[in-house]
């Protein structure tokens with residue numbers, strides 16, 4: 101059944117808007133609330149360095165501890181300063197190519213310099229780290245301090261040696277370039293250094309940090325502010341001023357050779373050497389050109405670049421407004437920083453794609469859609485629909501040029517697929533929200549149908565596997581016989597669930613385009629999840645029956661049930677990924693996947709025995725250690741009470757996770773931020789509207805602030821969620837009644853029109869659960885076929 105669309109309401113009068121602004125519009129600098137260091141330890145893997153929104157250039161100090169995002173505040177040592185990174189990812193440490201490292205050599209002797217990472221790494225001065233949007237600074241224990249900023253394709257570093265020279269003027273500061281990346285994936289690389297200018301140009305072939313194939317990155321480094329004393333190359337622990345080029349390979353046993361170039365400088369009044377690093381996926385010439393164009397006056401551009409980056413960030417965050425209403429500053433910081441982190445990646449590689457140039461914008465670092473379709477892309481849809489449109493168009497360009505939509509993509513390479521083909525969901529989400537008329541929806545449908553019908557020979561990095569069985573048996577079998585294509589033949593349960601939802605998303609787009617046969621065919625397939633439901637399955641923990649009956653289970657091709665303990669792959673029983681302990685569910689347990697049928701939750705509720713039984717299951721899940729707040733599959737489960745007519749319990753549940761698992765300290769994220777996914781979860785939760793990705797549905801729960809508003813960058817309309825009777829101690833968190841633009845609103849959910857048409861949602865709060873949102877007709881939509 102399909103729910104009716106909410107009635108069209110009148111946009112608020114301009115006068116009302118002006119009055120509202122006058123009354124509540126506390127104007128403050130949003131960037132004052134952004135702390136890039138949130139998530140830089142405790143596995144958040146956040147990139148805390150200098151970057152512009154979606155910028156290719158991302159400068160930071162790299163460490164040898166928690167360095168997936170380059171820097172980690174875990175007290176480990178600095179190994180260099182590099183100019184490209186990803187943020188929040190799992191997998192191997194990402195990018196960090198061609199780090200520079202500044203030092204003074206003992207006795208000014210080249211041979212006494214420390215070249216290799218293990219020799220040169222050095223601790224930084226505690227408390228010296230300064231991270232703000234567009235800028236990062238740090239002081240090393242070797243007396244060198246580094247201050248850095250960026251343009252879109254180049255980084256600018258100021259290395260100050262005053263603390264190292266101690267005023268002595270007979271030392272020649274050295275800056276080396278290392279032909280490596282963070283996880284030493286380099287295959288071969290070369291560099292040439294110019295003996296007069298010190299310019300270093302070159303390239304290297306590297307492996308993507310969670311994907312297949314390899315990529316080539318090029319660089320162009322120039323130095324300013326000090327005359328060149330001498331230059332040369334280094335390899336292992338030795339250096340020489342001849343030759344001026346070096347080319348490294350991977351030789352015997354893929355042995356890793358460390359090497360690169362160096363330049364030493366004559367002492368200079370202000371003891372500062374400025375380095376400008378251009379990067380490009382296309383050529384060293386392009387790296388040089390971008391750097392020269394974007395940073396023409398390196399000695400005087402630093403402050404301009406910082407200002408420009410800050411302005412760009414302010415502009416990106418400008419749709420957001422809040423009335424704090426007594427909520428903690430800590431939460432305010434988490435909220436703004438969460439929005440900020442969503443625009444670090446994906447990265448705008450327009451003009452940088454060596455494989456095709458359609459003239460369209462090209463984004464990369466979709467790392468990975470399995471993580472980001474749920475909250476990050478829905479957040480970009482409301483805060484930056486322009487960028488989200490370009491990302492959607494990129495997915496379609498990738499389909500046209502690589503033959504498949506990506507599920508994960510980084511540094512021009514295909515990333516590993518974790519579950520379903522979740523680009524389908526991202527496209528459907530854009531479709532139902534009318535993201536943009538410039539998207540070719542017929543092409544989008546074709547791309548999604550391609551995922552649903554054509555099995556690629558290699559489905560570990562695009563498309564789906566087991567499609568023969570999917571069509572014939574209507575589920576992904578345990579230990580499938582699949583001679584058509586190859587991938588990691590695991591995750592039969594979670595893939596069945598994700599493919600079902602992907603097929604629902606296909607059906608949604610097909611319906612919108614008037615293709616009713618296609619719609620009906622895939623609506624039917626979207627219920628395939630029921631075929632792995634084992635109604636008599638129980639779950640025993642430590643010898644005690646939890647008392648719940650009915651779970652998803654792996655099923656063989658012949659229809660016989662296999663078995664996976666429902667708690668396997670949960671925090672109670674060990675982790676499962678593609679490579680470590682591969683199982684029939686991915687990165688979460690059967691308990692967790694029990695709740696993943698976002699299009700048919702009402703059917704699931706019936707299977708489980710009704711509202712109360714469903715609520716009991718959810719409560720047990722969230723209170724037994726089975727729910728893993730550190731990973732994305734948990735997100736929607738926090739709000740699923742809405743579907744059982746108990747939105748108040750969703751509110752209670754989110755208040756058990758915030759602030760307990762989210763705060764503004766460096767360890768303040770429960771797990772990998774995954775390009776901002778954790779930040780987006782926090783943002784939506786605080787705003788009080790949680791997206792059901794792939795559907796025109798946001799679940800309503802009172803904001804954690806008195807009021808949150810978003811001005812649509814598309815229509816200019818301002819949407820506001822306002823608590824009436826806000827209580828910052830959160831004892832009054834239960835919606836008693838709601839209005840939209842002054843008219844009663846009984847539904848516990850609302851559509852995207854709320855944002856584009858600038859509605860005002862007012863929630864009157866009380867201390868007890870009320871009957872608001874409890875009636876069957878007021879619950880969020882579920883589709884049954």
Ligand SMILES: *[C@@H]1O[C@H](CO)[C@@H](O)[C@H](O)[C@H]1NC(C)=O
Pocket residue numbers: 174175226
């Ligand atoms: C600096 O901080 C690190 C990590 O917090 C700690 O291990 C180290 O002891 C501190 N060093 C000093 C000198 O305080």
Ligand SMILES: *[C@@H]1O[C@H](CO)[C@@H](O)[C@H](O)[C@H]1NC(C)=O
Pocket residue numbers: 175176177221222223
């Ligand atoms: C940092 O490097 C110093 C000097 O090599 C070493 O003594 C120290 O143990 C290192 N610290 C960490 C956390 O690796």
Ligand SMILES: *[C@@H]1O[C@H](CO)[C@@H](O)[C@H](O)[C@H]1NC(C)=O
Pocket residue numbers: 287288305314
């Ligand atoms: C560098 O390595 C890549 C990947 O191993 C290889 O394809 C390429 O031919 C190599 N290039 C050179 C110049 O050796």
Ligand SMILES: *[C@@H]1O[C@H](CO)[C@@H](O)[C@H](O)[C@H]1NC(C)=O
Pocket residue numbers: 290302303304316383
């Ligand atoms: C990388 O640099 C080397 C040496 O200059 C050059 O021979 C090679 O063609 C470059 N590779 C690419 C992909 O441009």
Ligand SMILES: *[C@@H]1O[C@H](CO)[C@@H](O)[C@H](O)[C@H]1NC(C)=O
Pocket residue numbers: 154448450461486487490
């Ligand atoms: C990405 O970069 C291209 C080229 O500079 C630009 O045209 C496009 O608007 C950028 N996209 C966003 C969202 O900023």
Ligand SMILES: *[C@@H]1O[C@H](CO)[C@@H](O)[C@H](O)[C@H]1NC(C)=O
Pocket residue numbers: 532533534796851852853856
């Ligand atoms: C999208 O556009 C259609 C057709 O104009 C309209 O009926 C629908 O309400 C719009 N949806 C949203 C979320 O704006």
Ligand SMILES: *[C@@H]1O[C@H](CO)[C@@H](O)[C@H](O)[C@H]1NC(C)=O
Pocket residue numbers: 641642672724725
């Ligand atoms: C199971 O038993 C072990 C050992 O007694 C205990 O550490 C663990 O917390 C128990 N787990 C649950 C979910 O009760």
Ligand SMILES: *[C@@H]1O[C@H](CO)[C@@H](O)[C@H](O)[C@H]1NC(C)=O
Pocket residue numbers: 656658659660
């Ligand atoms: C179905 O296949 C499984 C796995 O090969 C096997 O263990 C089971 O006995 C088979 N069931 C029947 C009824 O043949």
